[in-house]
Amino acid sequence: MNNMDKRTVSRTQNLTLTAVVAALYAAITMMVAPIGFGPVQLRLSEGLNHLAAWNKRYVVALSLGVLIANLVSPMGWIDWVFGTLDTVIMTGLTYYLTRKIASPLLKIVISTVSVLTVGMAILAAEFTFAFAINAAGSFAPDHAGSIWANWLSYYISLVPGEFVSLVVGGIVIFALSKFVDLSK
Template sequence: MRKNNIQFITRTALIAASYAALTYAFAWMSYEQLQFRVSEILVLFAFIEPKYGLGLILGCVLANLASPLGVIDIVVGSFATLLAIMFIVMVRKLLGYNIKALIIASLGPVVSNALLVGLELTYLFSTPFLLNAFYVAVGEFVVVTLVGTVVVNSIMKNNILIERLSID
């Protein structure tokens, strides 16, 4: 196996484990209607290195194994993460590697989770979709857009760290 294949597998596993561990550590605020899933900050790592996408999706699957909502949350949450990552990578390709593009990219997870998880909650609990979507969007916006962009922008300014985070 070549060095970059081993590096990819290792980084994918580390990102997946980190996402799941952060979700479990903050489980009390990670699974409800108004959720502040701290691990969602890591989704913006796909802006730094698009190859982290697989690890983020796997991390979401692992994290949602503990969800009180069951298998539906594994499927819906992971699909929302996939869509968010696709949006993040697309924004980076179209707008470049800068803070403005990062902020716009951060809205992908907000929208995908609000719509898909909002629908999931409506299906499971027969509660109003707009209310569910709003609550999910608020949590995602706070964690990903307000906090995540500050964290990831700080990382982006550190060339040594960016070099270490890249997968060759």
């Protein structure tokens, strides 16, 4: 095979893997849709965020998957824009922090910390903003009060479900990394 053919195969493979992961993320989210949205959620597809630790193509794939899944979000445009941007930021950070790390377990730990801190902080801010502007589909916080108190309330309610999703996804991705080179 000449270099031109190899580049074409490589681009086709990248595009295909991006599309498959985006579709998988959206499909898993929509399967659990009633519990995949809102301030208390169990979005099992979030376990796929660990893939960003292996290849930057998954930053695009996961962001596209989030955008597709959020098209059915009760918060509408706010989730389309800020939910997708949140994924770009947290998976991009994961890729950046893990790009020179070889250990799959360490990649998953760093990914988990990135998502639980940066990702959930941005998502809590999204919910706080949506509630503050009385957006359609926004969720009332547990209490009235300052923006900080509302943000903290959302953050605390988001982390447990996200942690469960990341642990389940981490186990699957770790096992997969033993059989498949996820960086290719």
